[in-house]
Amino acid sequence: MRDWEALVDARLAGLVLDPAARAEVIAELGAHLEDACDGLQRRGMTEEEAVQCTLSQVEDWQNLRRKIQTVRTKENIMNDRVRQLWLPGLVTLLLWMGLFVLIQIFDPNHWIVARKSVWSHIVPAAVIYIPLILSLPVLGAMGAYLSASAGGSRRAVICSTVFPVSPYLVVFIVAVPAALIADRNVILTPLLVGLFAWVIFPVVGLLAGGSLVQTFVSRRLDSRRIVGC
């Protein structure tokens, strides 16, 4: 009786996994070949014919080794949730924060408003705020693209898209009510302005870019799935 496990072990000699995982793969593939060979003999083939036919199931053992190696190791580095939600979300959040820091480094106070006037408070804020808002569709698109490309569900793509707003949202959900409870004299109007400026408008901007990309990527992935790539 042929030792199929030994055969698989020899053909997949370059398969580098931890010893238990490797032994499991070798045993499983060996068992499959054994069953296949037995099945062919039951259908009337001679042992030699069945062995040849069974071996023809794998045209390129090196290619099979590479595929198994990839699936059983590289996909371990990040699980689906990380690739589809946390990574896209954190990348866009960091980029947005980076942009915010860059704009502050250039400090519009020095080169826009030289003298005190009504505009001395509004213009610097606008100079910081408008570029940030304008960057949001691009960042939303980036988050959506990273998430959708990693196979994220619709919910994961939307969460990744609006992720940069999450710190501000947490502030408004947790900190503001807490402040209101602690001090009943807090004026609500600036809080509402802040809510619109840092949560509502940014969400709209992020979703504008994200939804465009989501539509584009889902169409592209569908067509790729159709041709089986």
Place this chain on the structure above:
Amino acid sequence: MIAPGIKRGTAELAVLSVLEDGPLHGYEMARRIEEQTHGSLRFTLASLYPLLYRLEKRGWVRGAWETSNGGRRRRCYRLTPQGKKKLSPIRKEWDELFRALRRLTKVSHA
């Protein structure tokens, strides 16, 4: 026979569907798929196991060693609740695709 490119796209659906009826080991899975599709879809060892390992990594199927009545140890795969949940939208996608192709190409059921 169906061209390999098209088959690659259908592989996940085929495996998940055949596991819906109950746990199977790899060889039996391939045999059932071939039998139920009258030989149109055939999985070799090289095409089946990378796919099974990928589905297992995603948490859609789970493999466990079992010993048959004949004393042979085989790694049997079963659908996880997550895999069952995924099967329905995948089926729907393919159904939509087939309907769209039928409308487009006038290909009809035999």
